[in-house]
Amino acid sequence: MYNILVVDDDKEIVNAIEIYLKTEGYNIIKAYNGKEALKLLSENEIHLVILDIMMPEKDGLETLEEIRKTKAVPVILLSAKSEDYDKISGLNTGADDYVTKPFNPLELIARVNSNIRRYVEFGNIKEKRNEKVLKSGQLEINDETKKVTVDGKEIKLTATEYNILKFLLQNKGKVYSIEQIYENVWNEESYAAENIIAVHIRHIREKIEINPKEPKYLKVIWGIGYKIEDI
Numbered sequence: 001m002y003n004i005l006v007v008d009d010d011k012e013i014v015n016a017i018e019i020y021l022k023t024e025g026y027n028i029i030k031a032y033n034g035k036e037a038l039k040l041l042s043e044n045e046i047h048l049v050i051l052d053i054m055m056p057e058k059d060g061l062e063t064l065e066e067i068r069k070t071k072a073v074p075v076i077l078l079s080a081k082s083e084d085y086d087k088i089s090g091l092n093t094g095a096d097d098y099v100t101k102p103f104n105p106l107e108l109i110a111r112v113n114s115n116i117r118r119y120v121e122f123g124n125i126k127e128k129r130n131e132k133v134l135k136s137g138q139l140e141i142n143d144e145t146k147k148v149t150v151d152g153k154e155i156k157l158t159a160t161e162y163n164i165l166k167f168l169l170q171n172k173g174k175v176y177s178i179e180q181i182y183e184n185v186w187n188e189e190s191y192a193a194e195n196i197i198a199v200h201i202r203h204i205r206e207k208i209e210i211n212p213k214e215p216k217y218l219k220v221i222w223g224i225g226y227k228i229e230d231i
Helices: 011-022 034-043 060-068 084-093 105-122 159-170 178-186 194-208
Strands: 003-007 027-031 048-052 075-080 097-101 133-136 139-142 147-150 153-155 218-221 225-228
Touching (some): 003 034, 027 034, 048 060, 048 105, 060 075, 060 084, 075 084, 084 194, 105 178, 133 159, 159 194, 159 225, 178 194, 178 225, 194 218
Parallel strands (some): 003 048
Antiparallel strands (some): 133 139, 147 153
């Protein structure tokens, strides 16, 4: 059973999310501010965090920044429609996804299932398979150990970044649109995915490229999409 930490100062929202996700077989751990969330995260094995942006004491973005100092656990932000800037800030800080309030329970469940699946695969929690190495030039992914290296140096990626890079590397030389990347990595229909994909792509470039503005591996084909160069 996977543990999900739900963090929101609105107890009714927390309780509603608990009801939705318990039907999917998840165990819910509840927190009502950022400080409490960080404490619970240090004391429990957490597989995903659902994190509200606007909270007292320590808001969601500050909490997310602290989480990303030590953990790659997926984080889904909750935000009001008026908080578009905060959504982008959250993605830049390391969030994996976001859901806008008021949210559709089925959408939330789908995003939770998708992020849990990617995290489980990334963390190699499932039974190990035969070693599989994906390469382009000096960029290499070992999909058994989940280790990414460039020029022999290990690169640390979040689960979402890893899965985007893995998908493109598995299909190196082919160009994929934002919608195609989202649908293949998230395993759900693309909806308003432009910001999510663009921010994750930028983070990947900053980590694997010597000069992200002149990328060797992860290239944009303007007006079409992205590809990993077949080197």
